[in-house]
Amino acid sequence: MQREINFDIIVAGGGLGGLTFAIQCANAGYNVAVFEKEEYPFHKVCGEYVSNESKSFLIELGLPLNSWQLPEIQQLLVTDIKGNAYPFQLDLGGFGISRFKLDDELYKLAIEKNVQVFAGTKVMNINFLQDFFAVVTTKGNFSSRVVIGSFGKRSNIDVQLKRINEERKFSSCNNFIGIKYHIKYHFPNNLIALHNFKNGYCGISMIEDEKCCLCYLTTMRNLKENENSIEAMQERVLYQNPALKKIFSEAEFLYAKPEAIAQVSFAPKTQIQNHVLMVGDAAGLITPLCGNGMSMAMHSGKLAFTVVDKFLKGMINRLEMERQYRIDWEHHFKTRLWYGRKVQSLMGADWLTSLSLGVMRRLPFLARHIIAATHGQPF
Numbered sequence: 001m002q003r004e005i006n007f008d009i010i011v012a013g014g015g016l017g018g019l020t021f022a023i024q025c026a027n028a029g030y031n032v033a034v035f036e037k038e039e040y041p042f043h044k045v046c047g048e049y050v051s052n053e054s055k056s057f058l059i060e061l062g063l064p065l066n067s068w069q070l071p072e073i074q075q076l077l078v079t080d081i082k083g084n085a086y087p088f089q090l091d092l093g094g095f096g097i098s099r100f101k102l103d104d105e106l107y108k109l110a111i112e113k114n115v116q117v118f119a120g121t122k123v124m125n126i127n128f129l130q131d132f133f134a135v136v137t138t139k140g141n142f143s144s145r146v147v148i149g150s151f152g153k154r155s156n157i158d159v160q161l162k163r164i165n166e167e168r169k170f171s172s173c174n175n176f177i178g179i180k181y182h183i184k185y186h187f188p189n190n191l192i193a194l195h196n197f198k199n200g201y202c203g204i205s206m207i208e209d210e211k212c213c214l215c216y217l218t219t220m221r222n223l224k225e226n227e228n229s230i231e232a233m234q235e236r237v238l239y240q241n242p243a244l245k246k247i248f249s250e251a252e253f254l255y256a257k258p259e260a261i262a263q264v265s266f267a268p269k270t271q272i273q274n275h276v277l278m279v280g281d282a283a284g285l286i287t288p289l290c291g292n293g294m295s296m297a298m299h300s301g302k303l304a305f306t307v308v309d310k311f312l313k314g315m316i317n318r319l320e321m322e323r324q325y326r327i328d329w330e331h332h333f334k335t336r337l338w339y340g341r342k343v344q345s346l347m348g349a350d351w352l353t354s355l356s357l358g359v360m361r362r363l364p365f366l367a368r369h370i371i372a373a374t375h376g377q378p379f
Helices: 016-027 052-061 099-112 156-160 164-168 220-224 230-236 242-250 293-312 318-345 351-362 364-373
Strands: 007-012 032-036 049-051 072-079 085-096 116-119 123-129 132-137 140-149 176-184 191-197 200-206 212-219 259-264 276-278
Touching: 007 016, 007 132, 007 293, 016 032, 016 052, 016 099, 016 293, 049 052, 049 293, 052 085, 052 293, 085 191, 085 351, 085 364, 099 116, 123 156, 140 293, 176 220, 191 242, 212 220, 220 230, 276 293, 276 318, 293 318, 318 364, 351 364
Parallel strands: 007 032, 007 140, 032 116, 072 191, 140 276
Antiparallel strands: 049 085, 072 085, 123 132, 132 140, 176 212, 176 259, 191 200, 200 212
C-alpha cells in the first residue's frame, strides 16, 4: 500500500525565505505547509534594512510596499571606534521595515494564498525515506515530497541533521551575539549608520512609524568581560564611540528589554543536507554590516522554488534538483558571503578600522566595488 503524502512541500521555518518560497509554491498550485515555532507577529534580531534588490519581488508577490511610505535609504555613514565619520553612497539603496511587520504581512499573504501555516509549531525531526520525507512536529507527524529548511541562524534541526558539528569547526566564527532595540530617535530617513566599537559594530536606520532599528553585533567575550551584563557592556564598551553614547543617552527605548540572540555563526554551511534544501540564514549567513541578509533569504527562496517546481513537474530528478540549487546558490551568494566576512574582519578594531575606512574614502571606486560586491542585482 502506497503511503499517503500530506503535502507536496513542507517548509521548516516561517521567516522571510520560508514564507516567500511558500507563497510562490501556492501561486503555482502546490499544496504547501509552513511550520513556525513562534506565533505571528513576533520580533527577530535583525538590522531591518532591506536592499532594493528584493523590492520588485515583494511587490510581485502582493505586498503593497509603495503605499506603506517606508523610509528610502541611499546613504551610508560609518564611524570608527573613536567616532570619526566616513560617508558613502549606496547606489542600489534600500528601505527600512521591521521584521515584526514584514514577516507578519507575508504570513497574512500566505494565508490568503491558501498556504497552510502551522504557527506555534516546532519541527522536531526530518527523515528522508524512499523518496519522501517524514516530518515530526509538536502538532503531529506529516509527510511531503520536498522539505525546505528555513529555520534561521541556529535550530534544533541543525543538530538533528548533523550540521552543528560542521559549524563548530569554525569556533572563531561561532561566538557572536546580536542585540536589537526599537527606539524613537531623531534620525535621517535616507541614512543607515554603522558605528564601530571594540570587537563589534552597531547599525541604526529608520523603519516604519517613525521608529528606528538599533541593532549591534559583538563577541561573547565582550559580554563576559562585563559581568555578562548588556547594560554594563554598552556603557563601558559601546559608549567609547561618541556617536553611540549620544544615541543611547538620548533615545527613547520602546522595548522593556532588548531582543537578543547568541551563538551567531558566519561559518560556511551546507545548502543541502539529507536532501533538505536550505534557504536564508540556514544556507549561509551574511555579516549584518552588509545589510543584505533579508534580501538574500528571499532570493534563495526564489532560487529554491525554481528548481523545486521543475522537480515536481517531472522535468528533473531529485539529484538534478539538488545539484542545480547548489550551483545557483553559490553563483549568487558565495562571493557575497566571502566579501562580507572579509569586511567584518576589518571592523571593530582600532587603527585597522580607521585605516580601512580612510582608504575607502580616498578611493571611491574601491568603496563602490566593495559595496556592490555585498549587494546583488534585482531579482
